Amino acid sequence: MTSEHSQPTNKVISQSSVQDTPDGRIPVGKTMPGEQPMLSVQNLKKVYHTDGGDIEAVRNLTFDLPKGQLACLVGPSGSGKTTLLKCISGLMAPTEGEVTLHGEKVTGPPKSMAVVFQEYGRSLFPWLRVAENVELPLKNQGMDKTARREVVAEALEAVGLSHVPKSYPWQLSGGMQQRVAIARAVAYKPEVLLMDEPFAAVDAQTRADLEDLVRGIWKKLGVSVLFVTHDIDESVYLGERVIILSSSPTIIQEDLLVDLPDERDQLETRSSQRFSELRHHVYEQIQLAKKGFRPEDAVANANA
Amino acid sequence: MTYIRTVLHIIALPLILLAIWFVTTLGETSFFVPTPQVLVETFTETWTSERFVSDVFPSLGRLMIGIALSILIGIVGGLLIGSFRWLRALLEPTLEFFRAIPPPVLIPVIMLLIGIGDEMKVSVIVLGAVWPILLNTIEGVRSMDEVLADTSRTYGMNKINSIRYLILPSAMPQIMAGIRQSLSIALILMVISEMFASTEGLGFAIVQFQRSFAIPEMWSGIVLLGLLGVVLSFIFQLAERWILGWYHGLREIEQAA
Ligand SMILES: Nc1ncnc2c1ncn2[C@@H]1O[C@H](COP(=O)(O)OP(=O)(O)OP(=O)(O)O)[C@@H](O)[C@H]1O
Ligand SMILES: [Mg+2]
Numbered sequence: 001m002t003s004e005h006s007q008p009t010n011k012v013i014s015q016s017s018v019q020d021t022p023d024g025r026i027p028v029g030k031t032m033p034g035e036q037p038m039l040s041v042q043n044l045k046k047v048y049h050t051d052g053g054d055i056e057a058v059r060n061l062t063f064d065l066p067k068g069q070l071a072c073l074v075g076p077s078g079s080g081k082t083t084l085l086k087c088i089s090g091l092m093a094p095t096e097g098e099v100t101l102h103g104e105k106v107t108g109p110p111k112s113m114a115v116v117f118q119e120y121g122r123s124l125f126p127w128l129r130v131a132e133n134v135e136l137p138l139k140n141q142g143m144d145k146t147a148r149r150e151v152v153a154e155a156l157e158a159v160g161l162s163h164v165p166k167s168y169p170w171q172l173s174g175g176m177q178q179r180v181a182i183a184r185a186v187a188y189k190p191e192v193l194l195m196d197e198p199f200a201a202v203d204a205q206t207r208a209d210l211e212d213l214v215r216g217i218w219k220k221l222g223v224s225v226l227f228v229t230h231d232i233d234e235s236v237y238l239g240e241r242v243i244i245l246s247s248s249p250t251i252i253q254e255d256l257l258v259d260l261p262d263e264r265d266q267l268e269t270r271s272s273q274r275f276s277e278l279r280h281h282v283y284e285q286i287q288l289a290k291k292g293f294r295p296e297d298a299v300a301n302a303n304a
Numbered sequence: 305m306t307y308i309r310t311v312l313h314i315i316a317l318p319l320i321l322l323a324i325w326f327v328t329t330l331g332e333t334s335f336f337v338p339t340p341q342v343l344v345e346t347f348t349e350t351w352t353s354e355r356f357v358s359d360v361f362p363s364l365g366r367l368m369i370g371i372a373l374s375i376l377i378g379i380v381g382g383l384l385i386g387s388f389r390w391l392r393a394l395l396e397p398t399l400e401f402f403r404a405i406p407p408p409v410l411i412p413v414i415m416l417l418i419g420i421g422d423e424m425k426v427s428v429i430v431l432g433a434v435w436p437i438l439l440n441t442i443e444g445v446r447s448m449d450e451v452l453a454d455t456s457r458t459y460g461m462n463k464i465n466s467i468r469y470l471i472l473p474s475a476m477p478q479i480m481a482g483i484r485q486s487l488s489i490a491l492i493l494m495v496i497s498e499m500f501a502s503t504e505g506l507g508f509a510i511v512q513f514q515r516s517f518a519i520p521e522m523w524s525g526i527v528l529l530g531l532l533g534v535v536l537s538f539i540f541q542l543a544e545r546w547i548l549g550w551y552h553g554l555r556e557i558e559q560a561a
Contacts, residue, residue, distance in 0.1 A: 091454050108457075115458045122451035127473040127550040136469055137459035170554045186461065 037064035043097035057083040070225040072235035075245030081091035114190035118197040120177040124169040131165035155187035175206035246289040346520040363506040369431030376454040382441020407432035425497035433486040440482030444475025
């Protein structure tokens with residue numbers, strides 16, 4: 001699933017072109033035969049029933065997330081990314097289709113999943129101090145005090161916040177608050193980490209730091225990460241794989257492999273030839289999505 | 305320096321009022337309005353003697369129990385009603401009805417039902433003071449931040465921890481606002497409940513003084529009530545600052561932004 005040197009020059013494989021690839025390449029993003037997918041989303045559909053009528057936020061999504069992968073989901077605003085994450089994390093039941101984790105259907109928030117929300121200001125407990133925020137899920141799990149203290153200190157260290165355990169979240173900058181939320185997720189030691197546009201509201205410099213932080217943590221912990229963003233550059237820089245969503249009602253526009261070197265660097269990676277090719281490609285696909293080009297039939301065939 | 309200024313701000317108006325009172329009663333000997341000197345004398349005479357034990361103590365005791373029960377019932381009931389939509393739908397119209405009944409009119413009924421003892425007086429206090437706390441708690445639970453609730457759910461928070469670390473603190477600003485309203489209601493009802501079929505208590509004493517034309521004593525009772533109100537609100541503010549420290553800090557930062 002890592003580097004694919006034997007492949008032809010154009011390594012960007014779209015799902016829509018799967019069935020007519022002459023050399024029978026495995027559709028990127030789909031789980032390889034024999035490998036048990038960690039997380040699997042099948043024919044997921046979500047319709048909101050509101051007073052003003054039904055809103056079809058997600059039409060039909062199918063993809064797998066293998067163990068240890070860092071996948072980015074990009075899609076235009078309103079394309080149902082948050083809706084999708086809420087279904088995956090068991091906060092909301094899908095209208096149709098299902099989400100399975102280790103082959104088991106997700107019906108409520110699974111123990112081994114952690115979510116980092118976009119609204120950091122609203123996802124941290126303002127009445128708890130930084131360390132207490134990180135500690136609470138562990139306390140709830142019944143971990144004993146000394147172990148808790150150790151794990152919390154470690155997690156805060158990992159996000160570079162060892163110096164503010166006694167502060168309240170609202171006393172910190174936006175970037176620092178999001179670090180606290182990440183530390184809380186890290187301390188929880190999940191198998192799957194879902195992140196919903198976690199850096200949308202922080203400045204560019206902080207954002208770059210946080211991106212590297214996420215990659216560092218991902219490598220260290222070996223978790224599977226599903227990272228939602230609407231930032232094309234971010235998705236290509238961060239991910240091993242980018243799943244592009246169409247605009248609403250949402251389906252998968254394309255699912256592609258990011259074949260950039262494993263060691264990423266804000267300056268070098270972003271200025272590399274391959275990076276700009278990939279981002280160009282993603283950009284094009286999103287433009288297509290906005291124009292209403294939908295590889296719907298192709299996806300339906302591929303899923304059949 | 306700012307400390308001195310704060311103190312000045314607090315005592316300025318009382319001093320002015322005292323001065324006006326002093327000047328207007330100067331040389332006058334109205335039977336119904338004592339001069340400040342007389343009032344101060346009467347105050348110390350009346351309330352430092354055994355009356356403190358026989359009248360003030362029981363009143364304070366009933367007030368405290370009434371407030372404590374109101375807070376307990378209000379918060380527990382509010383958490384329950386606020387947590388279950390169907391329960392709220394079932395109870396809210398009825399609650400509005402009971403809340404609309406002025407508690408003093410219930411005194412004769414309660415007297416018939418449970419007698420004229422302390423239970424009656426505490427019940428009257430609770431029946432009046434519980435509403436702001438109950439309704440505010442319901443509202444506080446309802447207005448829970450969705451993202452915070454989702455966060456707790458994804459971390460699999462159990463019921464007890466959810467109440468302890470999520471629901472209660474998040475509703476706390478509203479609960480405290482409710483308690484603040486309840487304190488003054490409780491004080492009023494403490495006095496009123498003692499005016500009926502009573503043999504001791506602050507309200508009883510004041511009515512007693514009035515009937516026996518002990519006018520300065522009556523006034524001194526009213527002053528004592530006022531002071532009691534001030535002390536109550538002071539204690540409340542201390543508690544609030546301690547419990548809601550995070551909330552005030554957060555608000556300050558939000559407003560500065
Ligand atoms: N609770 C809800 N009730 C009704 N409609 C909703 C609800 N939540 C989202 N929607 C609708 O579903 C669609 C997808 O919303 P969603 O928040 O999932 O998109 P998103 O991709 O996360 O957008 P953004 O990039 O702005 O965060 C939108 O049209 C939105 O209006
Ligand atoms: Mg969203």
